[in-house]
Amino acid sequence: MPTNKARLQIILADEATEKVKSLAEERGLSVSAMCSQLIHAALRLPEFKEPSELSKLKGLAVETAMQGGEISSFKAQKLIELIETLSQQ
Secondary structure: OOOOOOOOOOOOOHHHHHHHHHHHHHHOOOHHHHHHHHHHHHHOOHHHOOOOHHHHHHHHHHHHHHOOOOOOOHHHHHHHHHHHHHHHO
16 A cells, blocks of 8 residues: 555564564454554653653753753752643643
8 A cells, every 4th residue: 555654674583573473463454554553552651752841951951060061050940840840730
């Protein structure tokens, strides 16, 4: 079926290939469709989620500190606290 979506070519170990084929057969899907479902499910796992704005800000603060920048100012600390509060809501 023609599509404009990106096509990915991957290499799996024999054990993983057999597992994907088995899952696809159990569900009545093509191997390609099963791979797509598995990848989409994996991308919802916490370790693959986009970092929160708080994580990004803290990362920038650490990077700034490593480059010799001043991050201990009262305003910077209050900004981090505000973002923490907002991210919990």
